[in-house]
Amino acid sequence: xxxxxxxxxxxxxxxxxxxxxxxxxxxxxxxxxxxxxxxxxxxxxxxxxxxxxxxxxxxxxxxxxxxxxxxxxxxxxxxxxxxxxxxxxxxxxxxxxxxxxxxxxxxxxxxxxxxxxxxxxxxxxxxxxxxxxxxxxxxxxxxxxxxxxxxxxxxxxxxxxxxxxxxxxxxxxxxxxxxxxxxxxxxxxxxxxxxxxxxxxxxxxxxxxxxxxxxxxxxxxxxxxxxxxxxxxxxxxxxxxxxxxxxxxxxxxxxxxxxxxxxxxxxxxxxxxx
Amino acid sequence: xxxxxxxxxxxxxxxxxxxxxxxxxxxxxxxxxxxxxxxxxxxxxxxxxxxxxxxxxxxxxxxxxxxxxxxxxxxxxxxxxxxxxxxxxxxxxxxxxxxxxxxxxxxxxxxxxxxxxxxxxxxxxxxxxxxxxxxxxxxxxxxxxxxxxxxxxxxxxxxxxxxxxxxxxxxxxxxxxxxxxxxxxxxxxxxxxxxxxxxxxxxxxxxxxxxxxxxxxxxxxxxxxxxxxxxxxxxxxxxxxxxxxxxxxxxxxxxxxxxxxxxxxxxxxxxxxxxxxxxxxxxxxxxxxxxxxxxxx
Numbered sequence: 001x002x003x004x005x006x007x008x009x010x011x012x013x014x015x016x017x018x019x020x021x022x023x024x025x026x027x028x029x030x031x032x033x034x035x036x037x038x039x040x041x042x043x044x045x046x047x048x049x050x051x052x053x054x055x056x057x058x059x060x061x062x063x064x065x066x067x068x069x070x071x072x073x074x075x076x077x078x079x080x081x082x083x084x085x086x087x088x089x090x091x092x093x094x095x096x097x098x099x100x101x102x103x104x105x106x107x108x109x110x111x112x113x114x115x116x117x118x119x120x121x122x123x124x125x126x127x128x129x130x131x132x133x134x135x136x137x138x139x140x141x142x143x144x145x146x147x148x149x150x151x152x153x154x155x156x157x158x159x160x161x162x163x164x165x166x167x168x169x170x171x172x173x174x175x176x177x178x179x180x181x182x183x184x185x186x187x188x189x190x191x192x193x194x195x196x197x198x199x200x201x202x203x204x205x206x207x208x209x210x211x212x213x214x215x216x217x218x219x220x221x222x223x224x225x226x227x228x229x230x231x232x233x234x235x236x237x238x239x240x241x242x243x244x245x246x247x248x249x250x251x252x253x254x255x256x257x258x259x260x261x262x263x264x265x266x267x268x269x270x271x272x273x274x
Numbered sequence: 275x276x277x278x279x280x281x282x283x284x285x286x287x288x289x290x291x292x293x294x295x296x297x298x299x300x301x302x303x304x305x306x307x308x309x310x311x312x313x314x315x316x317x318x319x320x321x322x323x324x325x326x327x328x329x330x331x332x333x334x335x336x337x338x339x340x341x342x343x344x345x346x347x348x349x350x351x352x353x354x355x356x357x358x359x360x361x362x363x364x365x366x367x368x369x370x371x372x373x374x375x376x377x378x379x380x381x382x383x384x385x386x387x388x389x390x391x392x393x394x395x396x397x398x399x400x401x402x403x404x405x406x407x408x409x410x411x412x413x414x415x416x417x418x419x420x421x422x423x424x425x426x427x428x429x430x431x432x433x434x435x436x437x438x439x440x441x442x443x444x445x446x447x448x449x450x451x452x453x454x455x456x457x458x459x460x461x462x463x464x465x466x467x468x469x470x471x472x473x474x475x476x477x478x479x480x481x482x483x484x485x486x487x488x489x490x491x492x493x494x495x496x497x498x499x500x501x502x503x504x505x506x507x508x509x510x511x512x513x514x515x516x517x518x519x520x521x522x523x524x525x526x527x528x529x530x531x532x533x534x535x536x537x538x539x540x541x542x543x544x545x546x547x548x549x550x551x552x553x554x555x556x557x558x559x560x561x562x563x564x565x566x567x568x569x570x571x
Contacts, residue, residue: 064456090459098457104450107443114440115447119459123440167459 009077010034011171011203012058012094017072017082019050019057019227021065027053028227030072035171035205040197042214042235043207044244045224051207052099054224055173058205059096060086076171091119093170099179099207101156103163105149109140112148112159116166126166133162136192154185161189165196172196174206178213186210190217215239279411284528286412292524293422294483298497299504299516300429301476307436307449307511308469311361312369314376317498318383319473321490323349323481325387328396328490338401342482349474349481357470362463365452384492398485421483425520428476433513445469449511503551509564518562523547 012035019028028050035041043051056062057069064086074082081089095116104112113133117126134141137158143151148159157177164172174193178186194217196202208214215221221238223231231238238244302316313319323345330341356379364371388394400417407414436442448455448465455462484497500523508519530546554561 059457061453061457064453086456087459087461090457095459096457098454102451102454102457104447104454106450107446111443111446114443115455115458115460118440118444118447126440163458 011037013075015073018070020070021067031229033222035203040204040218042218042221044211049224050227052175055175060089090167095164095167095169096173097160097164099175101160103148103156103159108145109148110144113163113166116163129166133165137162154181171203178210282411284532288525288528290418290422292521293425295500295504295523296517296520297425298480299501301473302501302505303516304469304472308445309466311372315380316501317495318380319477320480321495322383322387323478324485324490324494325391327482328398329391332396345478349478350471353470353474354467357467395489395491398490400486417486429517503547506551507554509561512563515561515563
């Protein structure tokens with residue numbers, strides 16, 4: 001099955017990329033994926049599987065960490081972007097929301113949002129987009145004058161996503177939006193994000209360890225392990241996959257299996273079950 | 275002269291001199307705010323601008339406006355060049371690397387100034403009246419009034435820039451978290467250059483004003499040492515802090531000179547601010563207005 005095709009043309013295609021850090025450390029091998037225009041795609045995998053690296057390879061942030069795309073290409077609407085600097089990538093319409101709710105702690109909520117519009121020249125439009133962000137994240141309205149370091153974790157995650165929206169992206173890369181948040185909040189944030197997808201037409205690529213929630217909102221999913229994609233398919237197919245059920249969704253069918261001999265390679269080297 | 279008059283005189287002089295310290299401290303704060311670099315060459319920046327302006331006036335015979343323009347232009351170029359050539363490579367290295375680099379830079383500037391421009395002490399005359407204004411008990415040298423005015427003007431301008439303009443907000447974002455600033459498409463390196471150039475502008479004006487007050491030679495760089503108590507008291511990254519810190523240092527200096535020096539035979543003026551600085555470090559290490567490190571548990 002070819003990844004994500006059939007829905008529409010891909011807004012993003014990552015073609016067989018290899019990523020090397022510090023000229024020697026190979027962290028991604030032959031990673032390919034596609035995000036269809038207007039689609040939501042989940043990138044699943046355990047800690048250290050290479051999800052964040054993949055997102056950074058797309059957004060161009062990799063090079064600021066001494067990483068480099070040494071093979072393959074990343075294309076936005078058919079144009080190669082893997083040699084562009086992060087500012088150029090944002091201007092072309094891809095913005096990454098980094099893992100760990102990174103906000104500018106000493107700036108107010110509203111100032112944080114305004115930095116999101118940095119790459120756009122029109123001042124007036126930026127001010128107007130503030131209102132748009134506030135309609136999606138009403139919780140931020142009453143916090144607008146607060147320093148971002150002092151608002152709650154859930155609000156920080158909303159702020160980070162709202163700030164990314166201020167750049168008016170075509171594609172948003174979300175890195176672990178659920179991390180460290182209560183299930184209720186995770187649900188709330190995912191619902192807002194999928195509204196952004198429907199109403200603002202923002203395509204989404206979301207890296208998640210929480211496969212349950214990610215697959216509920218995504219149409220298509222990829223599973224990564226040790227820097228490679230080991231499985232991909234429709235969200236429905238993936239969530240019905242026995243291995244995924246067992247290791248990500250916590251639905252144990254393990255009882256029926258006595259031997260690990262018939263367990264596929266990518267399942268055997270698990271450190272994920274804890 | 276009555277007791278209170280003496281106190282008021284010391285206070286007013288402290289305020290005026292303090293604001294002139296604030297101007298130089300502003301240079302230090304701008305760089306620290308934007309790039310996290312501690313600039314030990316701040317005094318030398320002031321000195322070298324003084325050299326350029328004094329050379330323009332006294333050696334090359336240019337009119338005053340051109341001499342000041344030369345100092346300003348030279349410092350802006352120096353700021354951008356330093357960031358490009360030296361400091362950019364030190365990004366992400368331990369703080370000590372930047373500290374040592376700026377200390378080295380300070381020595382180089384102290385050597386290069388007299389070596390290439392002129393040696394000895396030169397005056398830097400400005401077309402303002404020499405004799406002080408006498409207002410009641412106050413005794414106000416015009417140069418200090420001008421200095422205080424320029425300081426307030428620049429502090430207000432930079433304060434507005436950082437709080438209200440989009441570029442200023444972006445600059446604070448860069449200072450807050452470089453990685454995230456990059457992710458938002460902010461050109462981090464360009465802002466580093468801009469911050470150094472801004473420091474150059476402030477230093478150039480400081481050089482002209484302090485050069486007029488003290489005369490221009492290598493010792494003009496010593497003014498830079500006063501920056502440390504100012505920024506420690508006010509906060510390394512705070513513009514209002516630079517004002518308040520400058521005022522405190524100016525006033526403390528004058529009070530020490532007026533009230534303690536007569537008993538001990540002089541000299542307390544020079545170290546009193548540092549006593550205060552050490553005390554401040556023990557109580558409030560991030561300064562009165564400095565940003566606290568926000569920790570979450």
